[in-house]
Amino acid sequence: MPSPVEESFRSDEERAKGINKLIDTLRAADEIANKGYLITSSELADLMDINASAVTSRGDHWSWRNWVVSRVRREGNQILWQLERID
Numbered sequence: 237m238p239s240p241v242e243e244s245f246r247s248d249e250e251r252a253k254g255i256n257k258l259i260d261t262l263r264a265a266d267e268i269a270n271k272g273y274l275i276t277s278s279e280l281a282d283l284m285d286i287n288a289s290a291v292t293s294r295g296d297h298w299s300w301r302n303w304v305v306s307r308v309r310r311e312g313n314q315i316l317w318q319l320e321r322i323d
Contacts, residue, residue, distance in 0.1 A: 261285075265303055269319040276314045280305070291317070 246254075265283060268275060281288040284300060292315060296307040303319040310316070 262301070265301070265319055266321065269303055269321045272318070274308055274316040274318055276316060280317050 261283060267273075268283075275283070277288045277291045281291045284291070294305075298305055299322070302322055304322055306318050306320065308316045308318045
């Protein structure tokens with residue numbers, strides 16, 4: 237995460253790219269939730285931009301931004317998660 241000083245030197249283009257990336261992430265999360273897709277810990281970590289170990293260490297049921305994240309089941313060595321939109 238950039239420091240406040242570094243943040244002040246980011247160009248408008250860089251800021252716009254960051255916002256567009258955020259919007260893409262939020263739209264992807266909404267689509268995953270709306271379609272009822274189950275995703276792996278690795279996929280969820282990619283969505284959240286964190287390490288996969290940080291996903292599993294949060295427990296079976298927790299909130300992230302506008303979604304409740306629930307551990308649904310295990311398939312082989314994969315844990316599957318579901319997102320549910322909260323308003």
